[in-house]
Amino acid sequence: MEKKDNQNQQKDNKKTLKKEAKEGKATAPKRTVLIIEDQDAIAEAERIILQDQYNVHLASDGLEGLKKARAIKPDAVVLDIMMPHVDGFEVCKQIREDPSLSHVKIVMVTSKNREHDEQKGMGIGADDYIMKPFEPVELLHVLKQMLG
Amino acid sequence: MLSSLIVVFHKLNAFLSTISGELLKQSVELVLLTLVGYMLFVEWRKKQDRELKYLIVGFFALAVARLIAVLFLSQAVFENFFKLFLLDKFTVLINGLEIFAVIWIANTFMYGISDKDEVRKKLRLETIILILGIIFMEVLWVIRLQHLPRSGFLFNFPFAIFEGVKLIILIYPVYYRFKHKVQDVYYNKATIAFVVYSFTPLFNLIRHLFFHGVSGKLTILAHPFPFLAIVLFIRAIFLKLADKRLIETELELTKKKYEETKRLTRIKDEFVSIVNHELRTPLTSIKLYLALLRDKKLGPVTAKQNTAIETMNKESNRLLALINDILDVAKLEDKDADKNIKLNTRECDLHTLLDHQAYKTLADEKHITIVNKIPKGFKVSIDGERFQQIFVNLFSNAVKYTPEQGTICFGATRNRIFKTWQFWIADNGRGIAPEHLKHIFDRFYQADDYLTRKEGGTGLGLTIVKHLVELHRGKIEVSSQLNKGTKFVITIPNSISG
Numbered sequence: 001m002e003k004k005d006n007q008n009q010q011k012d013n014k015k016t017l018k019k020e021a022k023e024g025k026a027t028a029p030k031r032t033v034l035i036i037e038d039q040d041a042i043a044e045a046e047r048i049i050l051q052d053q054y055n056v057h058l059a060s061d062g063l064e065g066l067k068k069a070r071a072i073k074p075d076a077v078v079l080d081i082m083m084p085h086v087d088g089f090e091v092c093k094q095i096r097e098d099p100s101l102s103h104v105k106i107v108m109v110t111s112k113n114r115e116h117d118e119q120k121g122m123g124i125g126a127d128d129y130i131m132k133p134f135e136p137v138e139l140l141h142v143l144k145q146m147l148g
Numbered sequence: 149m150l151s152s153l154i155v156v157f158h159k160l161n162a163f164l165s166t167i168s169g170e171l172l173k174q175s176v177e178l179v180l181l182t183l184v185g186y187m188l189f190v191e192w193r194k195k196q197d198r199e200l201k202y203l204i205v206g207f208f209a210l211a212v213a214r215l216i217a218v219l220f221l222s223q224a225v226f227e228n229f230f231k232l233f234l235l236d237k238f239t240v241l242i243n244g245l246e247i248f249a250v251i252w253i254a255n256t257f258m259y260g261i262s263d264k265d266e267v268r269k270k271l272r273l274e275t276i277i278l279i280l281g282i283i284f285m286e287v288l289w290v291i292r293l294q295h296l297p298r299s300g301f302l303f304n305f306p307f308a309i310f311e312g313v314k315l316i317i318l319i320y321p322v323y324y325r326f327k328h329k330v331q332d333v334y335y336n337k338a339t340i341a342f343v344v345y346s347f348t349p350l351f352n353l354i355r356h357l358f359f360h361g362v363s364g365k366l367t368i369l370a371h372p373f374p375f376l377a378i379v380l381f382i383r384a385i386f387l388k389l390a391d392k393r394l395i396e397t398e399l400e401l402t403k404k405k406y407e408e409t410k411r412l413t414r415i416k417d418e419f420v421s422i423v424n425h426e427l428r429t430p431l432t433s434i435k436l437y438l439a440l441l442r443d444k445k446l447g448p449v450t451a452k453q454n455t456a457i458e459t460m461n462k463e464s465n466r467l468l469a470l471i472n473d474i475l476d477v478a479k480l481e482d483k484d485a486d487k488n489i490k491l492n493t494r495e496c497d498l499h500t501l502l503d504h505q506a507y508k509t510l511a512d513e514k515h516i517t518i519v520n521k522i523p524k525g526f527k528v529s530i531d532g533e534r535f536q537q538i539f540v541n542l543f544s545n546a547v548k549y550t551p552e553q554g555t556i557c558f559g560a561t562r563n564r565i566f567k568t569w570q571f572w573i574a575d576n577g578r579g580i581a582p583e584h585l586k587h588i589f590d591r592f593y594q595a596d597d598y599l600t601r602k603e604g605g606t607g608l609g610l611t612i613v614k615h616l617v618e619l620h621r622g623k624i625e626v627s628s629q630l631n632k633g634t635k636f637v638i639t640i641p642n643s644i645s646g
Contacts, residue, residue: 039429045436048445082425111428133432133468136439 030055031147034074036065036091037109038083042132046078049136054143062086066094069101075147078139081110081121089124096125105146109134161368171221174214177375181211184382191389199259202271203385206252210378213245240289243310244282250317250345251278253381257321257338260388261330285309308356314349318342334391337384345377413482420478427471434464473608477591480615491531491619498526498560498571502539510544514552521559528560528569529643530620538616541609542573542636549577549634567642568622574635580628588626589614 033054037043038061047056057072059065062083069077069091077095081088088108095101108121111132121129128142163169185207192200216238255271288306324330325339351370359366438461440446442454449457479489499522511518539558546556558573580588591611617624622640 039433041433042429042436045433045440048440049436111425111432132428133435133464136436136443 031075032057032072033076033078033143034059034065034069034072035078036062036069036083036088037078037080039080042080046139049139050078050143053140062088062091065091069095069104070098073101074104076105076107076143078107078109078143079126081108089120092121092126093124107139107142107146109139161371164371165364165368167221168225171218171225173371173375174217174221177378178211178214178218180375180378180382181207181214184378184385185211188385198264199256202252202256202259206249206256209245209249209252213242213249216242216245239307240282240285243314244278244285247310247313247317248275248278250314251275254317254321254342257335257384258324261332261335281313304356304360308353311349311353311356315346315353318346318349322346334384334388337387338381341377341380341384344373344380346373348373416478420475424471424475428468431464431468431471435461435468438464470608473612476612477608477615480612480619481591489619491534493529493531495527495529496532496535498522498528498530498535499524501532501536502558504536507540507543511547511556514547514550514554516547516550516553517555519555519557521557522571523560526560526562528640530640534616534619538613538638539573541613545609546573546575546577546634550575551577562642568639569642571638571640572635574633576633579630579632579634580626581630585626585628589624 031054033050034057035043035046035050036059037046040060043058043060047058050056054076057068057074059068063086065077065079066086068074077091079088079091083091088110092106092108095104095106106126106128108126108129109132110121110129127146130138130142164173185204188200188204188207191197192204220238251274252271255267255274258270259267285306292303292306319342321335321342322339325335330336330339348370351366355366355370437446438457441449442457442461499520502522503520508518543556543558550556554576556573556575558571560569560571562569589610591608614624617638617640620640622638625637625639626634627637628634
């Protein structure tokens with residue numbers, strides 16, 4: 001069922017693109033990014049940074065993040081590591097275990113500066129890693145690299 | 149005085165060579181052996197130690213041999229003298245038990261110093277041979293009693309075999325000690341006991357081989373040694389037990405200390421991790437919003453506001469540098485830093501690695517001339533990222549203390565004899581006074597409070613540099629002359645492992 005839905009969605013996207021091309025709108029549709037971050041101030045700043053180029057959704061903890069990821073199937077997840085209840089590593093693991101989210105790119109954003117966290121994150125399936133504090137351009141660059 | 153002592157000695161010896169004397173001697177030995185056996189058993193119940201088990205078997209076997217002897221000797225002393233001959237029928241058993249005991253005791257001491265599996269195999273083999281030997285000797289004994297005249301060499305020969313076997317078993321540990329130059333203190337103590345014990349079978353062997361089993365002097369001479377040897381064995385065993393217990397207690401203490409250290413390290417790690425998180429999180433918000441303000445994502449910004457934003461950004465960068473320095477020091481000063489921090493060692497071109505625009509920008513403000521004297525293509529095996537961290541710290545320090553339009557010069561040379569290479573960086577700044585020089589690698593140490601405060605800095609940079617150099621198995625030296633400049637020299641082995 002899910003596969004069919006995906007296929008239909010892709011077909012719809014293609015149709016929309018063709019339509020837009022005919023109408024002279026050459027711009028590609030915005031990709032969707034889900035920010036999972038428990039610090040509201042940081043989440044809001046990240047939203048402002050990304051909103052011009054992406055459709056941005058916010059989740060304030062790991063559990064909500066997983067729910068939203070399954071519901072909206074984002075193209076990329078910007079994932080904080082240290083969060084209450086379910087941490088970023090667990091969220092990353094569960095996203096990777098979910099076949100319907102296999103396409104999702106994951107950027108881990110952490111305040112830790114320890115090498116083993118980076119290795120751990122990459123080991124369980126994160127695609128990239130940026131360390132707090134970061135410049136807006138860094139986040140944009142990482143997402144651009146991943147989503148094209 | 150001396151003559152009276154000699155008389156007492158002779159009388160004692162004369163008494164010991166009688167059946168009553170023999171009974172007394174055997175009884176004392178029996179009590180002693182039983183006591184030792186019991187004490188060893190109590191010890192063994194507390195700790196199931198294989199060496200203790202062997203000793204218990206050995207000492208109880210000796211005690212049983214003495215018990216049989218005591219039973220028949222007391223029959224002879226207290227009831228009927230002629231029943232002493234009954235003892236003769238048990239000679240094989242008594243001697244067999246004694247040999248069995250000696251085998252087990254000797255192997256116990258071997259167990260402490262030799263290959264444990266080998267000793268176990270040897271012990272099993274020797275016990276089997278002994279059982280077969282006892283059966284053979286028992287047959288020989290019956291033949292001897294029934295068919296041989298009660299005097300002469302052949303009648304005494306089985307005794308000689310027993311004594312010979314005992315002698316060989318007792319001498320072997322002594323031979324082993326000298327052949328392998330054993331250093332074990334308990335084994336050496338037991339060796340003395342083996343030597344002492346071996347005098348008895350030696351004298352008995354001579355008596356049976358050359359005096360038809362009858363020699364008063366040799367009998368008297370052979371008397372005291374087993375007793376003495378048992379005392380020496382006990383001494384060696386209990387010294388070992390006491391030391392073992394001491395070692396175990398120390399081990400227990402060390403384990404507890406280790407656990408405690410591990411706990412504290414874990415707490416420290418958690419603390420560092422939480423502090424890291426709690427400091428970086430607000431800083432991230434601050435820096436992100438400053439960037440958003442600067443990029444006019446939150447509305448128009450006036451020129452004055454922009455200057456304020458730049459200042460705030462600069463200050464937050466300083467704060468970030470401080471947090472990074474503190475975390476670096478915490479990580480590098482960990483006693484397991486060597487194990488925990490893995491160097492990503494690879495071959496780097498040092499000239500290119502340190503020829504970075506960012507460094508030049510640092511010095512531009514003060515119009516400082518930078519001279520990179522590292523030969524082009526100077527390849528070294530290092531963790532490039534860590535070495536850049538070393539360089540940034542030394543370089544920014546040099547920039548800080550070099551006057552306007554001064555010069556900072558750095559270079560590298562290779563020492564083919566010592567298989568090392570050196571990196572040096574020199575400035576023509578105000579230099580460091582000799583009394584400060586020896587402390588500059590101490591954390592939070594700053595040579596000049598006023599100036600440092602003016603220039604900024606945490607006093608952690610050089611501590612980090614020193615640790616990072618040591619992580620590269622290298623060393624750092626500093627030389628300085630006031631008002632002339634400072635030079636740091638780092639020496640690192642050509643090949644290092646991460």
